[in-house]
Structures are given as C-alpha cells and as structure tokens.
Amino acid sequence: MAKRTTVLFPKTIELLQEFGENLRLARLRRNITSALQAERAGISRVTLSQIEKGSPSVSLGSYVQVLVSLGLEHDLLKVAADDELGRKLQDAGLSVRKRVTSRRSK
Numbered sequence: 217m218a219k220r221t222t223v224l225f226p227k228t229i230e231l232l233q234e235f236g237e238n239l240r241l242a243r244l245r246r247n248i249t250s251a252l253q254a255e256r257a258g259i260s261r262v263t264l265s266q267i268e269k270g271s272p273s274v275s276l277g278s279y280v281q282v283l284v285s286l287g288l289e290h291d292l293l294k295v296a297a298d299d300e301l302g303r304k305l306q307d308a309g310l311s312v313r314k315r316v317t318s319r320r321s322k
Contacts, residue, residue, distance in 0.1 A: 224272055235279075236270035242286050243268075256285040 224232075243253050254264040259278050266274050267282055283289050296302075 222272075229270070229272070231270075232272055233270035236268045239279075239282055239286070240268040242288060246286065248286075253282070253285065257281040 243250070248256075250261055250264055250268075254261045257264065257278070258281055259267075263274060263278055264282065267279055280289070280292060283292055
C-alpha cells in the first residue's frame with residue numbers, strides 16, 4: 217500500500233516556519249544550546265533542528281516537549297481558547313424553543 221502524504225497549504229507552511237523560528241528565538245533568549253534543549257525535551261538534536269525550521273513531519277508531541285522544556289506550555293492552551301467566530305456561528309444557528317403551554321384540567 218502506498219503511503220499517503222498530506223498536502224500542506226502555503227499558509228500552513230509559513231505558520232509552521234514562524235512557529236519554529238519563535239521556538240528557536242525563545243531558546244536563544246534563554247542562552248540554551250541546541251544540545252541542552254534537545255536533551256531537556258527528550259528529543260534528538262536533528263529533531264530539534266527540524267522543529268526550529270518548522271518541519272511538518274515532526275510530531276506535535278515533540279513540538280509540545282520543546283514548549284514544556286522552555287516553560288511555554290501555557291501558551292499552547294491559548295490556541296482556540298477564545299473562538300469568537302465559532303461562537304458567533306453557534307449563536308446564529310441556535311433556535312429558540314417554544315414553550316409548550318401546560319394543559320390544566322378545568
């Protein structure tokens with residue numbers, strides 16, 4: 217069976233590259249070497265290099281390990297936390313239920 221590859225949109229590639237660059241800059245601001253960062257995250261230096269380049273082939277778990285080792289794991293929780301568009305769409309699709317009048321015996 218042939219392996220299926222996911223085709224990424226250019227915007228997705230740009231986002232991953234920017235994310236990787238942000239991780240690299242966070243590491244450099246902390247004066248952490250790539251070898252030490254990889255060790256702390258429990259990944260190889262090659263994988264760290266791929267993450268910092270924004271490679272889509274690296275697992276999300278490895279990206280998260282780098283965030284945790286930099287102390288930035290709470291930033292991940294901000295993703296989609298305030299989904300303004302989703303809430304508007306949900307509110308627009310809500311229907312108001314009509315109350316059924318109670319039938320009292322007279």
